Amino acid sequence: MKKQIFHLLLATVITVIYSACGFLKESESEEEQAAGFTNTLNENLGGTQGSISEYFYNFENDVNATFFRYNPNLMANYDTYMDYYSLFGEDPTTMGFRTFPNHLVAMTENDEAEFTERHYIDSLSVADSVVYDSVQITSTPFKNLEALEWNLEAEPSLQRYKLVNSDWVLADTMLFYTDTFDISAYWAVVDTPFIDDGLLFVDSSEWHDTNYVFFADEPLRFLNTFEFIKQQLSSDSLVFRSNTDCNDNGQWDEAEVTITDYNGNGIYEVLFEYSDNNNNGEYDAGDDLIQDYNNDGVISVAYEFEDMANGVWDSPEPYYDIDSSGTYDLNEPYQDRNCNDKWDDSEDYADNDNSGSYTDGDDFTDSGNGLYDDTEEFTLKDSDGDGEFEQHLYTIGEKPDNLIVDWSDPANPEVLLEIGLGDDVTSRWGTVYTDMIEEVDFLDLKQQFVDEMDSLVTLFTREEVGHIRDASLAPDDYYITKSEWAKTAGGQTERFYNYHIFHEPDHLNQIIFPSYFLPVGFYFSPNDIEDGFWHKKSLESEVLYYTYNGLLRDGEFVDTSYFDTTNIAVYFIEKSYQVESASVTVPAGHRSSLDSPASDTTFTDCFKVTQTTTMTMVGSGVDFGQRTESWLAKNKGLVKSEVYVRWTEHPYSSEWTQNNSYLDTLNEAWVGLNRIELTSVDIQAENGVFKKLTQPVSTVELRDIGDHPDFDFDPFHVSTQIGIHTLDLRELSE
Structure with missing residues (x-):
């Protein structure tokens, strides 16, 4: 057996025609478009006709009917x-x-005094109520610094230390206290403001409470101190330092002495007097002469300043040998000791003692950094705690890009790519820095204010369901009917029900909540459907069956169209209504036992009513269609009804149309959504005059339906329906 489950929603588009136009909200507008449509209501058709109260229901009678109900899955797989x-x-x-012929709906603007009156609830009101409460205070979140790691993966000019932090560290505490105040409770059917016209429906399934809280002038103050051991970068902040000792002599120096700005560009620099075409570092054949700037007769380089050296032999600047080649490569990080932004090898020397390495006493070339150095910047800091500030040859930058080198062994300085908790380091000049990442006591004082309650007033009211804005109709113009069913799955039985409200202004109308689809349409899955449609918040009246002086007529056609402008979108609505004489067969024959199937019965005195609605969203052009086919039999009411839905079909290829196996000759894919078939009906006629004399009609407010035994204590709720059809979205996933 092949099962097909179609996830669809019956989107009932409500437009009030004729006398029902007054139900539209002021924020929405509708424009009738009648050109080119058929309307036979004012014509003499001359065919079969019958009273709507005989073929649908006379609401003055007691009607008890039973239907077989087919969900989308059953409707798709079982024709009969x-x-x-x-x-x-x-x-x-x-x-x-x-x-329910003995119960009518009533709640009008004249009932304001009764329904908005507030009643004191002594059992819920308490003087000097003591409430135990608590307040949670949370510390300031922080992260511990666990390590510093040099980022070798970045471009050389962008390399720096990465701060390796822990997860967020925080704590909280709960402080308990008591608050004393008065509690006053009231109830009313509805809150103000009340309606100005029409009828107001409320839901009696639950109370809605509104709290009015009055506070003292001064709030309560709570304090708590959190204690932590925090790991952080030491105050020395070595990784953020920028070296300013540009001649690397360990002392502060003024600006270097200038000589002459030979090329007149306003910058003191080292000028090459030739172009070194063969890159051998000296002027010879093949090189191009530029100019003998200092006129010394030697073509070499001309210094426009005195390049100050440090008076000591300089070893190679420490670097990290990434490829272990033993030689410096341009992508390798180094410690720039003389501020010239390039790696410098050791200074040339003469090995006077033939030791194979530089030793004190060897002659060497004492070179500067090849750049003009202005007066060296410094940072004042009392590093030894004697109360005097010393000049420290560095500035503090915003980036941790100072490569740390440990000079504990001056002959073999070590580049530190990773620095952990408690690591120490010795500078080139012998200064020892301990605990570059340190642990400190961290006290976090937090406070929180809480409003102190003086009194609490609670108002309980019923939840408002809808408001019908039609002052022309009296409460006894509305009739309540009810459908209910149950489903069993997994050994559990779940009961469902719905109320259907009708009235008869000029035709037979039904009170419902209009619904529309949201952009972009084409909703089939349960999640899409629930999120893809919206309902108006107010109840409205829609023509269910058109009649001519209360008569259904064979051959009746009514076509309408209009633009419905809502707060969400503009929809173009087209409706077609058709009545024809027909016969129908349903399983409503005599059934001697529930152990045998119901037998078929054919009703020949019957009208078939076909209602088709197409809703097109203006702009996107997406349309949603709904077709309802109903069979009404004389003195039996509704005996069969089927609902079909569709979305816009693909204009060029049926293969792209969803549910294309259902395409008809008009290229429309109508999918069955719900079917009900009569199996039994019992109608007890009532004499209206006798009833009013011996059993006066009682009035029940819609909000109180759930409190009345005749309605099985079931409250009124919002639903999607047409006629006595109810479409439950939960069925779509079965």
Whole structure:
């Protein structure tokens, strides 16, 4: 057996026609477009006709009917009742339907004083109520510095230390206290402001409470100190230092002495007097002469300043040998000791003692850094705690890009790519820095204020469901009916129900919540459907069955179209209504036992009503269609009804149309969504005059339906429906 589950939603688009126009909200507008449509309501058709109260229901009568109810899956796979019964040996889900002729809906603007009156609830009111409460205080979150790691993966000019931090460290505490205040409770049916016209429906399924809280002038103050051991970069901040000792002599120097700005560019620099075409570092044949700037007769380089050296032999600047080649490569990090932004090898020397390395007494070339150095910047800091500030030859930058070198062994300085908790380092000049990442006591004082309550006033009201804005209709113009059914799955039975409200202004109208689809449409899965449609918040009246002086007529056609402008989108609505004489067969015959299937019964005195609605979103052009086919039999009411839906079909290729296996001759893919078939009905006629004399009609407010035994204590709720059809979204995932 092949099962097909179609995830669809019946989006009932409500537009009030004729006398129902007054139900539209002021924020929305509708424009009738009648050109080119058929309307036979004012014509003499001359065919079969019958009173709507005989073919649908006379709401003055007690009606108890039972239907077989087919969800989308059953409707798609079983054409008839016997198809289903032959396979499963049991009936489909049954749905009961009944009228309530002795109960009417009433709640008008004249009821304001009664329904908004506030009543004191002594049992819920307490003087000097003591409430135990608490306040949670949370510390300032921070992260511990666990390590410093040099980022070798970055471009050489962008390399720096990465701060390796822990997860967020925080703590909280709960402080308990008591608050004393008065509690006053009131109840009212509805809150103010009340309606100015029409009827107001409220839901009696639950109370809605509104709290009014009054506070003291001064709030309560709570304090707490959190204690932590925090890991952080030491105050020396070595990784953020920028060296300013540009001649690397360990002492502060003024600006270097200038000689002459030979080329007149305003910059003191080292000038090459030739172009070294063969890159051998000296002027010879093949090189191009530029100019003998200092006129010394030697073509070499000309210094425009005195390049100050440090008076000591300089070893190679320490670097990290990434490839272990033993030689410096341009991508390798180094410690720039003389501020010239390039790696410098050791100074040339004469090995006077033939030791194989530089030793004191060897002659060497004492070179500067090849750049003009202005007066050296410094940072004042009392590093030895004697109360005097010393000049330290560095500035503090914003980036941790100072490569740390440990000079504990001056002959073999070590580049530190990783620095951990408690690591020490010795500078080139012998200064020892301990605990570059240190642990310190961290005290975090936090405070929090809480409003101190003086009194609490609670108002309980019923939840508002909807407001019908039609002052022309009296409360006794509305009739309540009810459908209910149950489903069993996994050994659990779940009960469902719905109320259907009708009234008869000029035609037979139904009170419902209009619904529309959101952009972009094409919703089939349950999640998409629930998020893809929206309902108006107010109840509105829609024509369910058009009548001519209360009569259904064979051959009746009513076509309408209009633009419906809402707060979400503009929709173009097209509706087609058709009535024809027909016969229909349903499983409503005599049934001697529930152990045998229901027998078929054919009703020949019957009207078939077909209603088709197409909703097109202006702009996107997406349209949603709904078609309802209903069979109404004389003195039996509704005996069969089917609902179909569709979305915009692909204009060029049926393969791109969703559910294309259902395409008809008009290239429309109508998918069955719900079907009900009558299986039994019991109608007890009432004499209206006798009833009013012996059993006056009682009035029940819609909000109180859930408190009334005749309605099985079931509250009114929002739903999607047409006629007595109810479409439950939960069925779409079955």
